[in-house]
């Protein structure tokens with residue numbers, strides 16, 4: 001039975017296959033009338049398990065805080081954000097990253113509301129940032145209410161944005177292959193959001209104004225700086241701190257790590273004023289943020305078996321070997337091994353869990369301090 005302020009709602013998704021109806025579960029805590037809202041979801045990429053486990057621990061902590069009447073702002077939690085993806089079993093493995101119907105990544109091509117909001121707020125903005133935030137949120141809500149996607153995945157994307165567009169903080173929990181904890185954020189949100197990266201113990205924070213493919217976190221936050229640029233005579237703050245949190249690698253599913261991550265999210269919310277009580281001292285930021293355009297995706301030049309010589313979290317100097325690709329069918333021992341090197345200096349933050357190389361396939365990601373990609377490029381993976 002729900003206690004305190006907690007509510008649980010189920011939103012049905014449109015039925016796209018006869019007899020197969022799915023729904024999205026939304027858990028909420030705290031007062032809804034204080035004008036402050038946090039939105040947290042996990043598993044938009046349904047094959048990324050650590051986020052679900054963090055939700056398990058976080059819900060437990062929020063239940064306790066709610067029972068103690070300590071929640072002081074709206075906290076909306078969507079513990080399983082992709083009911084379509086979590087049903088995508090094939091060949092004894094859960095897929096969950098791409099819609100089987102059209103192969104579109106569930107965390108790409110989210111709605112871009114900027115142009116439609118712009119039409120609605122022309123001539124309405126004032127010199128008061130708070131009033132402009134209210135105006136823009138009302139316009140965004142109107143735009144979303146005017147849309148009615150019929151495709152199940154598009155409906156889900158619309159629903160997730162409709163639940164989160166008016167939040168001050170949005171956390172989208174994901175994980176990488178084999179990785180250290182890292183965070184994606186909009187450039188205008190830094191350094192104000194440094195307490196998030198510091199509290200989570202993120203080794204890497206990657207900043208972009210526009211990654212080129214509109215992941216969920218950008219659909220929530222990017223409208224603010226895009227509108228600020230379109231209306232330079234009016235103050236429009238970056239009113240949504242929206243982040244994609246990569247909870248290490250897909251096999252990192254211990255209760256210890258998940259409880260630690262949930263605790264860190266709880267402390268972050270406590271420090272930001274959503275939960276009463278004093279958070280512990282903020283740990284120091286492990287590494288300053290770096291540009292998403294500075295990430296090198298190291299690709300395999302040849303086929304073979306990958307042997308990594310460095311691990312996630314290692315600092316790599318330009319030109320250093322990070323892996324070898326071994327092909328026993330190559331002619332002669334000197335041709336059997338191909339070394340793979342970094343072309344930049346930076347932090348190796350993710351490596352592929354699949355140890356088979358194929359020319360062009362991404363083997364590793366290194367975060368450097370200097371942009372190496374041009375504006376407009378897709379800065380993320382497919």
Ligand SMILES: [Zn+2]
Pocket residue numbers: 045048107174175
């Ligand atoms: Zn993901």
